[in-house]
Amino acid sequence: AIQLTQSPSSLSASLGDRVTITCRASQGVSSSLAWYQQKPGKPPKLLIYHASSLISGVPSRFSGSGSGTDFTLTISSLQPEDFATYYCQQFNTYLPITFGQGTRLEIK
Amino acid sequence: QVQLQESGPGLVKPSETLSLTCSVSGDSISTYYWNWIRQPPGKGLEWIGSIYYSGSTNSNPSLKSRVTLSVDTSKNHFSLKLTSVTAADTAFYYCARGSPYFDYWGQGTLVTVSS
Numbered sequence: 001a002i003q004l005t006q007s008p009s010s011l012s013a014s015l016g017d018r019v020t021i022t023c024r025a026s027q028g029v030s031s032s033l034a035w036y037q038q039k040p041g042k043p044p045k046l047l048i049y050h051a052s053s054l055i056s057g058v059p060s061r062f063s064g065s066g067s068g069t070d071f072t073l074t075i076s077s078l079q080p081e082d083f084a085t086y087y088c089q090q091f092n093t094y095l096p097i098t099f100g101q102g103t104r105l106e107i108k
Numbered sequence: 109q110v111q112l113q114e115s116g117p118g119l120v121k122p123s124e125t126l127s128l129t130c131s132v133s134g135d136s137i138s139t140y141y142w143n144w145i146r147q148p149p150g151k152g153l154e155w156i157g158s159i160y161y162s163g164s165t166n167s168n169p170s171l172k173s174r175v176t177l178s179v180d181t182s183k184n185h186f187s188l189k190l191t192s193v194t195a196a197d198t199a200f201y202y203c204a205r206g207s208p209y210f211d212y213w214g215q216g217t218l219v220t221v222s223s
Contacts (some may be wrong), residue, residue, distance in 0.1 A: 001169070034209045043202050043213035044153065055211070087153055091208030096168045097155040 002026050004088050004100035012108040017078045021103045023071040023088035032091040035073045039084045083107050110134040112203050112214035119220050126190040130203030137161055137184045141207035144188045146199040193221045
């Protein structure tokens, strides 16, 4: 299975900060990568798919980039509702879908 | 508005079979792929498997020998059976729509494996 390693595992930031979370795949996944946001007691919410395509209704302060093995999720200006845990997820035709271990974003 | 709702026992004894159903409303199950994903309390996400309305399935090799997925188009729902459960199978179980990305999720149901 393809392993996804997110960094950092946790992050403290302030309102208005620009934040970047990295996801590294153990082998290339082309652009088949998504990002999810999860708040306590809730299911994950799809933010970005195909590495950089923003889901309709997701604020434009969220953006994704990368291809192959290295990907990033950037939040340009943190808002109170952005404090959550973020997961990346990959898809490869011949291997199981896997998720990163998560990045917990906390208020500084 | 697409909605998914998991249902099933919240407590299962070790070595027994976990059975869950996901009821879909606002969309026909005869479109898209439908998935099961689980999350042990306080931990990360694990994809269990997916099923298409035709009955075609794909499962995580780590669980494949214990997983059975089925779909009932007449009831617009799909189901998961996980056999020979242990405490390691204690988790929130989510159903979700889509392949390869999951755009709609159920609220999740906690299944505890304990005697």
